Amino acid sequence: MSVSRQKKVYLPTATRKNQYITVGFTLTDELLASYSDLTNCYQEFSKLVFQVADKYELFNVHVVASDKLPMVRFHSEAYCLTTEEQLRFFYNPAHHEANRLHTLPGYRAKKLKVVFLATGTELRSHSAEFHAKVQQFLAEIQPLLPVQDVPTKIRDHQHISYDFFAKAKGLKESYAYKLRAVDSRYKRRECNLPESVSALNYVTVSLPMGRRIKKQLAAENATSFGEKYQRVADHFIKATSDNKLNRVAMVANGKVPLVRNSKYEQLNSTAEFQMVGFDPSNAAPDPICHWDDTKLAEAIRFVIVAAKEDQKDEGYGRFMNQVQDAIRQFTNQFDMDKEHIDVIVRFHQHLSYKA
8 A cells, every 4th residue: 555545544435424513501500590490591591592503604503401412423314312311313414404402301401512513515624614603603602691601611523434345335436535633624724722622533333233243143042142242352352453453442232332531531331321431641551341241232332542643644544544454354254244234434533622
């Protein structure tokens, strides 16, 4: 592979792109006391949010007053699914707009979280412009709140997703991505960020446990799966290690992995989320594995986190080539129906800072 090609990764033209930004306002006692009651607080706050957001052409905006974690995915239809801990937004950025308040009866949220879903086309090209609009929104709305200096945090989430077996399904065309770091992209487009920004770049891979895979992993009446999970983990760890990828995790307990910087955050898993923490200063962390010996999961999920040194020439193209080689090596250990099974790969780029 030539040096120039190593800087880029070739992904299917059908690759999906998503971006959403959350702005969390801590709901302090002082802020709540400025309204007649909890319901009035949510309604008046959301009314102000939608009014200011519209001014900056932010057209898909949600106010979440339930402390549930937003999860965003592409879909041809727009809808929102709720669980005990999640709000799952499905939408097509090219077509769908919304202004919606999400609450639970009588529940006092810890934060009033505003979720901005990117709209339009070419989301990565316009990501800096979108972030700048949210910054303008925040600068205007803060003086309009009844209490000043409310603790506020911005989180910018971007990911691209694709089926690793797209070519086997006849999708031969690809597009070259350099996958520039978010702060580098923003700097080039004059979207200013504070110095104290926390950034995280990582890949998730979802392997569904279809009939063909299940037969290879366990007998029909099996009740214990620890040995089989260990076999899968060994194959995965070897494939990633062979490709010089050292920050990895495997989750097979029915939970969704949430990747965090463990140097700064306390990590506590929940009924729906498996927290996966990596300290960027640790050059050779042990692999993280979570599974339930008594159950065969519907999907096994893998995480590969980029280190600071994985950013080459301001991008993660070379890192993603290593990831693709590792996935190829790993999946070749199993008999897979590549024409029908979807192994979804997502490259995530997150940054956050206090506003």
